[in-house]
Amino acid sequence: MAVERTLPTPEGRDLLGLVRELADKEVAPRAAEGEENAAFPRDLFALLGRSGLLGLPYPSAYGGGDQPYEVYLQVVEELASAWLAVGLGLSVHTLSCYPVASSGSPGQKERLLPDMLGGDLLGAYCLSESHSGSDAAALSTRARRDGSGYTVDGAKSWITHGGRADFYTLFARTGGPGASGISCLHVPASTGGVAADAPERKMGMSASPTAAVRFDGARVGADALVGEEGSGFSIALSALDSGRLGIAACAVGVAQAALDAAADYAKERHQFGRPIAEHQGLSFMLADMATKVEAARELYLAAARRRDAGRPFGTQAAMAKLFATDTAMQVATDAVQVHGGYGYTRDFPVERYMREAKVLQIVEGTNQIQRMVIGRALTGGR
Secondary structure (H helix, E strand, O other): HHHHHHHOOHHOOOHHHHHHHHHHHHHHHHHHHHHHOOOOOOHHHHHHHHHHOOOOOOHHHHOOOOOOOOHHHHHHHHHHOHHHHHHHHHHHHHHHHHHHHHHHHHHHHHHHHHHHHHHHOEEEEOOOOOOEOOOHOOOOEEEEEEEEEEEEEEEEEEOOOOOOOOEEEEEEOOOOOHHHHHEEEEOOOOOOOOOOOOOOOOOOOOEEEEEEEEEEEEEEEHHEOOOOOOHHHHHHHHHHHHHHHHHHHHHHHHHHHHHHHHHHHHHHHOOOOOHHHHOOOHHHHHHHHHHHHHHHHHHHHHHHHHHOOOOOOOOHHHHHHHHHHHHHHHHHHHHHHHHHHHOOOOOOHHHHHHHHHHHHHOOOOOHHHHHHHHHHHOOOOO
């Protein structure tokens, strides 16, 4: 079902039309086979780049699209509805560009952003480690000052695009323990000493590689430092506020795809002499699914409008990520139920949506962490 959208500009409406056509013709037809074969669709990201979609919320002066988050997130939703690996990949790339775009020096922006936003490069965001997922301030990867640059040693875990990215936005320890000792570095993937392990074997999102990335004496120049030494943790958290909105949009895309599949099946499948959609128990289930999807969409859009207006939005981003991803999991599970036994087979896409929805409750801050963020905002805690 085509979602009726409210967009702030005619340019945004034209953009969404382009994205919807691209998603229908180029992305969706490849999703099932791509996931079955764990085939990373690098060419589709090149296509997104040529279409001007890899830098939408960033300034046109550096190759971006000058689009508000309200528009950018709906692009993410459309792509995620067609294939989550692509929608999530766009969100992760946008997250990876954020530190340079927000905290880089004028020289760094001029030198790095045109290639990062122009479509030829794909980024990855390196914050998590095997022992410091939710407790990101406990990371141990170290960047030691070495003459005119830094030498990096350590490993990052659960990195989307690990081994396939062209650059890594890396958070490493340049000082003492705790958040104040963390800095942000821009590390090209071609840097000596940078390598990725084999991709993780996941229950879903097989076409999106997730791998550990290792830094073994990797040396970068002093100009790789983004922002000031010791400011990396605040940069990381600021980036994640925006990134969580991207995950919320991805979740709504998956939920919408599951709802559409369930509604279509319910109209076609007959039992007891009529379509199962006409049975009250099932029609009420579809009604609840549709209501949750619409509510999740409005929640992420409301947070996006706060961001676009320059207002605080971190708590609202946590709420949107929490509600949208829980909604995606529930709606995808219900879509499997609507399909009955067929929903448990790979002949229909809903089992894939169910497997994909699960990871969205985990990435970029588990939903337990989102509840901590919201709770502290309510009570004034740390």
